[in-house]
Amino acid sequence: MKPPIHSASSLSKLGQRATEPPISWLMKMAIDRPQLISLAAGFTDSDSLPVDEARALMNEMLGSANSGRAALQYGSTSGDADLIRLTIERLLALEGAKAASQRAYDPQRVVITHGSQQFLYLISEALCDPGDIVLVEDPTYFVFLGILQIHGVRTRGVPVTPDGMDLTALEKVLESLRRRGELPKLKLLYLVSYFQNPSGVTTALEKKEAALKLLRRYERDAGHPIYLLEDAAYRELRFSGPEIPSALSLPNASSRVIYTGTYSKPFATGVRVGFGLLPETLLRVVYRIKGNHDFGTSNLLQRLLAMAMATGRYEKHLPLLRRRYASKAAAMIEALKQHFPSSVQWLAPEGGMYIWAQLPKAIQTGPKSKFFRRVFARDVFYVPGEFCYAEDPARSKPRHEMRLSFGSASESNIREGIARMGAVLKELT
Numbered sequence: 001m002k003p004p005i006h007s008a009s010s011l012s013k014l015g016q017r018a019t020e021p022p023i024s025w026l027m028k029m030a031i032d033r034p035q036l037i038s039l040a041a042g043f044t045d046s047d048s049l050p051v052d053e054a055r056a057l058m059n060e061m062l063g064s065a066n067s068g069r070a071a072l073q074y075g076s077t078s079g080d081a082d083l084i085r086l087t088i089e090r091l092l093a094l095e096g097a098k099a100a101s102q103r104a105y106d107p108q109r110v111v112i113t114h115g116s117q118q119f120l121y122l123i124s125e126a127l128c129d130p131g132d133i134v135l136v137e138d139p140t141y142f143v144f145l146g147i148l149q150i151h152g153v154r155t156r157g158v159p160v161t162p163d164g165m166d167l168t169a170l171e172k173v174l175e176s177l178r179r180r181g182e183l184p185k186l187k188l189l190y191l192v193s194y195f196q197n198p199s200g201v202t203t204a205l206e207k208k209e210a211a212l213k214l215l216r217r218y219e220r221d222a223g224h225p226i227y228l229l230e231d232a233a234y235r236e237l238r239f240s241g242p243e244i245p246s247a248l249s250l251p252n253a254s255s256r257v258i259y260t261g262t263y264s265k266p267f268a269t270g271v272r273v274g275f276g277l278l279p280e281t282l283l284r285v286v287y288r289i290k291g292n293h294d295f296g297t298s299n300l301l302q303r304l305l306a307m308a309m310a311t312g313r314y315e316k317h318l319p320l321l322r323r324r325y326a327s328k329a330a331a332m333i334e335a336l337k338q339h340f341p342s343s344v345q346w347l348a349p350e351g352g353m354y355i356w357a358q359l360p361k362a363i364q365t366g367p368k369s370k371f372f373r374r375v376f377a378r379d380v381f382y383v384p385g386e387f388c389y390a391e392d393p394a395r396s397k398p399r400h401e402m403r404l405s406f407g408s409a410s411e412s413n414i415r416e417g418i419a420r421m422g423a424v425l426k427e428l429t
């Protein structure tokens, strides 16, 4: 008997909206073609993954019946209490003297999630209905765009400048929503604040403060809070420049800032544990949704991270990681200078894993473009910049940019990949 064919009409509206996210395609390409030099994937540096540390921690954890049983049992929806406490301690250490209001850092406001990706999904579900509006940076983290798209949420883009979002443009967008009576639909502003994926840009604290104030000003017309969602996924991967406090350190943060971080990037992507800090009213809703979704993130993995942090192994691992990424970024920058024509623009990031390259406007970078096909034929792969732009009726998407990752490729492959791309660029310019 043939399996039943599901007609589109048997699917939910969400099911019908579900399209293949570009991330699945990108990850598959990298796995299917091992010879490919992937400057696309968001994979982290494999050689520095903490295998010895994880093995020692697992042995310790399963070394006694008590700790072993605790780790192998279900946990709570909110997350492991030790990991929550250590997460807050770590966050306060990063904030430094700026952490003025203790309320914003109350451990009771934390939820541990399956990667920060799950948190982004949960918070979107808690706040947004189809037709609602979310403001994002132009460009932004394209997997978050997928979450919004699948939920039928509309997006408006605000351009990114070298120190973060363009505030004049933000005010213009808010003003245009006010004029059209659409502010009641506006739920949040999403900001990837450290070494942004994809542009590498870090947002100045003053900009976070000004953005919060602007959102506040438009709340009266919205009739409800407009939240600032700060995604600090790459925060711990800083290899140059001074630390910048998060928006949690600002006045009114405890009622308006939603903050998410992850242990994927600074420890192990395969562990996939992240967290969110959020205003109490939202927290209750997120607990309920997560309670229905998975009623708790893997206890084993949470205990692994809590032990890594409590024993100092986590802290010890970070400098090694930062040195690796600093060195890989330097290799990519050197190669860009050597092989790319001067008409290509890019900024050197102070951390993270990405460089955003803007090619001359005449050279398109999309998956069907001549440039993409020629680069791919030479076994090199990047993320087409257009994937990182929201569907925004107010502007057309730029199509001449690309995200280059120095995360997973070796330094020699980074140099080789950029050299091959440079050769294609020369053919086309």
Ligand SMILES: Cc1ncc(COP(=O)(O)O)c(C=O)c1O
Binding pocket: 042, 114, 115, 116, 117, 118, 141, 192, 197, 231, 233, 261, 262, 263, 264, 265, 269, 272, 273, 274
């Ligand atoms: C900006 C940003 N946020 C969130 C995530 C999700 O990471 P994870 O779910 O592994 O914490 C990523 C992953 O690449 C990211 O780039």
